[in-house]
Amino acid sequence: MRRGLRKAFEASPTAVRRVCPVLCCNALLLFAAGCSTSYHQLSMSGGYTETELADDRFRVVFRGSGYSRYEQANDFAMLRACELTLERGFKYFELTEESLRHHSVPGALGIDEPYKRLEIRCFKEKPEGVEVLDAAVERQLLQQKYKLQ
Numbered sequence: 001m002r003r004g005l006r007k008a009f010e011a012s013p014t015a016v017r018r019v020c021p022v023l024c025c026n027a028l029l030l031f032a033a034g035c036s037t038s039y040h041q042l043s044m045s046g047g048y049t050e051t052e053l054a055d056d057r058f059r060v061v062f063r064g065s066g067y068s069r070y071e072q073a074n075d076f077a078m079l080r081a082c083e084l085t086l087e088r089g090f091k092y093f094e095l096t097e098e099s100l101r102h103h104s105v106p107g108a109l110g111i112d113e114p115y116k117r118l119e120i121r122c123f124k125e126k127p128e129g130v131e132v133l134d135a136a137v138e139r140q141l142l143q144q145k146y147k148l149q
Helices: 002-011 013-035 072-087 135-146
Strands: 047-054 057-063 094-105 110-124
Touching: 047 072, 057 072, 072 094, 072 110, 072 135
Parallel strands: none
Antiparallel strands: 047 057, 057 110, 094 110
């Protein structure tokens, strides 16, 4: 392998110099993609938490890593809200409060971690006059989008 690279460099040093930055950029992008927060409970690399506020009310928070997109933090908070609704025996939920913000990583210039907070109220039956989401339908859409089980 080393001989092949040496021959390529000797034959066309300009071509190799052009290819090296492209390969390095691709390697960096793959590394960064691997660092984005996956869907899991809160750990050092981000994740979700939930708090029961009442029998039918919950707060869900998803904190991403510095490599996570805001859309992903939003979707993963919604996914946890769907799962929590279904786990507690409900079918529908209403978003009663939501916020999306970021927090800067101390000592790391330019790195922001997305932070999504939801408060939900759950229902066993679809209520009249309240805008609700069907937890099973929303969960399926988000699981398909992120190729989750």
